[in-house]
Amino acid sequence: MLKGVMNESIQQSFDDLFSKILLEQSRFQGVKKAAPEKKDKLDQLLESYALNRGRGFFYPYISTGRGHGPFTEIQDGSIKYDLIGGIGPNLLGHSHPLMIQANLEAATADSIMCGNLLPYSHAKEMAEKLVETVKDSKLKHFWYAGSGSFANDTALKMVWQKMAPKYRLIAFEGAFAGRSIATQDITQNPAYRVDMPRNIDVDYIPHFDSKNPKEALSKTLAALDRIVKKHPDSHCAVMIELVQGEAGFIHGDKNYYHEIAKWTKDHGLFFWVDEIQTFGRTHELFAFQTYKLEDYVDILTIGKALQCCGTLYSEELNPKPGLVSGTFNGSLASIIAGSKTLKFLSEGNFYGPEGRSAKIEKNFFSHFQLLQEKNGKNWVPYYGGIGTMIAFEVGDSSKETTVKFIKALYTNGIIAFMAGANPTRVRFLLPLCLDDEHISEIFKIINQTLNEVLG
Numbered sequence: 001m002l003k004g005v006m007n008e009s010i011q012q013s014f015d016d017l018f019s020k021i022l023l024e025q026s027r028f029q030g031v032k033k034a035a036p037e038k039k040d041k042l043d044q045l046l047e048s049y050a051l052n053r054g055r056g057f058f059y060p061y062i063s064t065g066r067g068h069g070p071f072t073e074i075q076d077g078s079i080k081y082d083l084i085g086g087i088g089p090n091l092l093g094h095s096h097p098l099m100i101q102a103n104l105e106a107a108t109a110d111s112i113m114c115g116n117l118l119p120y121s122h123a124k125e126m127a128e129k130l131v132e133t134v135k136d137s138k139l140k141h142f143w144y145a146g147s148g149s150f151a152n153d154t155a156l157k158m159v160w161q162k163m164a165p166k167y168r169l170i171a172f173e174g175a176f177a178g179r180s181i182a183t184q185d186i187t188q189n190p191a192y193r194v195d196m197p198r199n200i201d202v203d204y205i206p207h208f209d210s211k212n213p214k215e216a217l218s219k220t221l222a223a224l225d226r227i228v229k230k231h232p233d234s235h236c237a238v239m240i241e242l243v244q245g246e247a248g249f250i251h252g253d254k255n256y257y258h259e260i261a262k263w264t265k266d267h268g269l270f271f272w273v274d275e276i277q278t279f280g281r282t283h284e285l286f287a288f289q290t291y292k293l294e295d296y297v298d299i300l301t302i303g304k305a306l307q308c309c310g311t312l313y314s315e316e317l318n319p320k321p322g323l324v325s326g327t328f329n330g331s332l333a334s335i336i337a338g339s340k341t342l343k344f345l346s347e348g349n350f351y352g353p354e355g356r357s358a359k360i361e362k363n364f365f366s367h368f369q370l371l372q373e374k375n376g377k378n379w380v381p382y383y384g385g386i387g388t389m390i391a392f393e394v395g396d397s398s399k400e401t402t403v404k405f406i407k408a409l410y411t412n413g414i415i416a417f418m419a420g421a422n423p424t425r426v427r428f429l430l431p432l433c434l435d436d437e438h439i440s441e442i443f444k445i446i447n448q449t450l451n452e453v454l455g
Contacts, residue, residue, distance in 0.1 A: 003121050004108030014104055018097075025068045025095035028079055031413035031441070035077035042076040059410055067094035069433045072415070081414045081442060083428045088245075088304035091280050091341075091388070093431035098344055102307075102337035114329045116144070123329050126339040130302075130312070133285055133346055137294040139312040144329035148276035148303035149178025154311040155239075155299045156182055156200075158319050159270050163236035169200060170227060170238045170269070172207040174247030174420070177239070177274060186239065189246070189421075203227045203235075207244060208252030210384065217256050224263055237270040237298075242287040245277040248420030249385040249427065254291045261296035270317070271296045276303040280341075281429070282387040283358050284351045290386075307337040356432055357387040363436065364390050364428075367443045371450075379450050382423070388430040395454050397423030409449045414442060 006014075034042075042060060050056045066073040072082040072094055085091065092098065106112070114120045127142045145151035160167055169186065171177070177186035184193045185200040205223035209216040228235065242257060244250040264271045271293075278287040279302050288297050299317055303309035308330040329335065350356045368383035383392035395401040402424040406416050409426075419427040434442075 004105065004110070006108060010108065014108075018100055018104060021100050022095065022097060025066060025100075028066050028068045028071050028073050028094075030071065030079060031081065031445075032073075032077070032079035034074070038075065038077045042074065045075055059407075059415065061415070069093045069095075070431050070438055078413075080410070081438070081445075083430055083442070084415050084417045085429045085431055087417065088277050088281075088429045089307065091305035091429075091432055092344070093433035096433070098340040099337055102340055103333050105336050106331070106333035109332050112331055112333075113327075114332050114335055115327050116325055116329060117327075119329065120332060120335075122332055122335045122339065126308070126335050126342070129339055129342045129346075130306075130310075133342060134289075134294075134300075134312060137288070137297055138314040138316075139297060139300060140315050141318060142310055142312050143324055144308065144310045144326075145303075146309065146326065146328055146330070147178070147180075148301065148309050149180040149183045150326075151276065151301040151303055151309045151311045152177045152183045152186070152274065153180055154324050155272055155301050155313070156186075157323055158299060158311070158313055158317045159237045159272060161319055161323055162317055163270070166234055166236045167201065168231055168234040168236065169202045170224065170235055171202050171204055172240055172244070173204045174207055174244050174250060175204070175239070175241065176244070176246035178276075187246075201234075203231070207247070207250050208256050210250070213253075216252065217259055220256075220260060221263060224260075224267075228267060235267075235269055237272045238264045239272040239274065241274045241278070242291060242293075243278045243282065243386060243389055245389070245427075246419050248423070248425040249389050249391040250420075251386055257291045257293055258296075261293055265296060270298040273297050273300045276301055276309070277429075278389070279303070280305040280345055280350075281357065281389050283353070283355065285345055305341065307341060308334045350432060360430055360432070360434055360439075361385070361387050361390065363439050364430075367439065368392060371443070371447065375450070379454050382425070385428075388428075388432065390428040390430060391419060391425040393423050393425050394450070397425070399424040401453070402426060405449060405453045408453050409445065412445050412449050412452075414445050414449075 045062050046057060046060055062075045064073045064075055070081050070093055071079050073079045114123050130142050143154055145154055171186050173188060175186055175188045177183040185198055186202055188204055206219050261271050273288050275287055282290040284290040299313040301311050368380060371380050381393050385391050394405045402418050406418060406426055409416055417427050419425050
């Protein structure tokens, strides 16, 4: 299959440039403090950018475009562990060889963006690989989208068209579906839609309660029963994040999800799974595979670590012509990177009980357990998550304490973020390239920062 221009001379230049880029990026391997003479430069960049976009930044961060593995360099000359990965896309870490290759391969094509009207073979290849990874499920088709929010918009439109005029949606407390006009209504946090009109009728039910796991399922099913009794014959789907990212990595167990999925099918509704943040980050390539939900999922949204976004759906939900379209599938670089990522993750030793994802989780949990044994639960009252999605609480678990902690953590060499409210948690979206030495150093920095903030 022809994809761009290539001859012997271009291939030699390609290989030479790839090697030189990787060699240079590989020099950035270790935490480094800011250079005092570069601080003013960073401050000026931040001030100028803030004026352009109308607001400031949570962190004083503008990348140099240099970094490798878990490390990223900032314009002030500092190098830090990136443990949030752009809120999820950088699953493989910085300047991964596959990402360098994807960018170089894209440069051999005659355009930058790939579209729906005039598609490229790169898009066909990635879609085929993606559908192949879910071959044991009902998901048979894939439609590209420009963002995770738009992937969810596409899913909603497909479900609505099939179930019209039943337009009410069931979602979970703590849900985050995006910030488009449609998805801001599914996202439960009212702070994300201040002064916005409500356009979608959404009923919320409780997600899994780790503090009361024995009663979690019965509470969720009871809430579902109440909702359909209150609004009979009105709903189209149950929409769920199997691991709630913005809520603080809330997740249930296999039985919990199976019973909810059974209830959904028994009531004639579609089971819609949002995997925009979970793809590649649990104990299997998809979270729905981790929880063995292949027989239930009707439609699924994906993004972030795939490097592009879209919607997987069953034949039953294949829409009528005209419902979904759009100018862009994505940049050729992102689509090539997505295809390479799928192959790499599918063929590598990343998943299953002995896969890298599970081992990183186990290593982090072991270190958190040692922290609790040493300092009690006053410093770290909670830790949890799954795979490379790790969260923990600090001190009184308030937003104020958590913000203070993650900003001190940033100063000390680790970039993290927060999630959830009452409690607010520190959130890590870890790269798969972390090794034992990295993790040991990360916990030295965490312990130092806990001492500074709580000691």
